[in-house]
Amino acid sequence: MFVHSIHWHLIAVYFIxxxxxxxxxxxxxxxxxxxxxxxxxxxxxxxKDFHRLTVAENITRxxxxxxxxxxxxxxxxxxAGTYCMHVNGIESKRTNLIIHQIPEVIKQMSAIDRKEFIxxxxxxxxxxxxxxxxxxxEKSVGKTCLLRRLMEEPIENVISTDGIDIERxxxxxxxxxxxxxxxxxx
Numbered sequence: 001m002f003v004h005s006i007h008w009h010l011i012a013v014y015f016i017x018x019x020x021x022x023x024x025x026x027x028x029x030x031x032x033x034x035x036x037x038x039x040x041x042x043x044x045x046x047x048k049d050f051h052r053l054t055v056a057e058n059i060t061r062x063x064x065x066x067x068x069x070x071x072x073x074x075x076x077x078x079x080a081g082t083y084c085m086h087v088n089g090i091e092s093k094r095t096n097l098i099i100h101q102i103p104e105v106i107k108q109m110s111a112i113d114r115k116e117f118i119x120x121x122x123x124x125x126x127x128x129x130x131x132x133x134x135x136x137x138e139k140s141v142g143k144t145c146l147l148r149r150l151m152e153e154p155i156e157n158v159i160s161t162d163g164i165d166i167e168r169x170x171x172x173x174x175x176x177x178x179x180x181x182x183x184x185x186x
Contacts (some may be wrong), residue, residue, distance in 0.1 A: 013088045014038045016066070024098045026118050031072040033095055035085050039066065042088040046070045049081045077101050112172055112181060129175055 017036040025031055037044075046053045046061065053070070055061060062069040072079050080099040085092040106117050135143045144165070145155045151169060172181040 012038060013042060013090055015085075015090075015092050018092050019083075019095045021093065022096045022098065024100065025075050026100050026121055027076055027102045028114065028118060029075055031070075031075050031079070031097055033070040033083055033085075033097075035068045035092060037066045037068065037087065044068050044085055044087045047084050047086055047091075053083075072097075075099050110172075110181070112174070129173065131173060 014037070015035060016038060017034065019033040019035070023031060023033075033046075035044075044063070053059060058073045060071045060073075062071060068085060070083065070085070075097075077099050080097055082094045082096055084094045102114075102117070102121075106114060109117065135147055137143050140160060144158055144161055147167065148155045148158065173179070174181070
């Protein structure tokens with residue numbers, strides 16, 4: 001007589017960490033939903049509004065052992081909804097992702113200006129620094145041409161300035177790097 005002995009091992013799956021119940025983002029930001037499980041032995045799936053999510057250009061899954069991350073870059077209003085993770089018949093708590101739409105005029109701004117808008121919208125304030133630049137020099141040495149080149153304007157047909165010429169321009173200056181963005185000048 002031949003006897004087989006079978007031992008069933010039950011592996012408990014539970015969530016150690018989960019994202020908060022609600023995440024609010026501004027259109028264009030990145031959403032990260034992080035989950036840490038008690039085990040890495042089971043496949044996981046992410047759900048949005050109770051439907052399985054598929055990986056797309058801006059939706060990625062990062063799985064590293066027990067840590068599972070759903071990342072949505074450049075969020076849009078269409079990404080708003082209820083998210084959760086499903087593993088071995090168990091569902092995580094639900095996270096409501098709220099996406100605030102930015103005005104169309106902001107969408108048309110440069111990337112630097114949009115970033116500054118989002119930062120200001122989140123904090124409620126924006127820092128502005130005012131810089132005055134004076135270009136002075138001898139007669140007919142190219143002060144006007146220098147200004148026009150800095151502002152990325154054509155220098156053809158420049159006539160000599162008679163007396164003093166005062167021009168006011170606004171530019172973006174990244175104070176953290178010191179870079180001047182003349183393409184944003186007005």
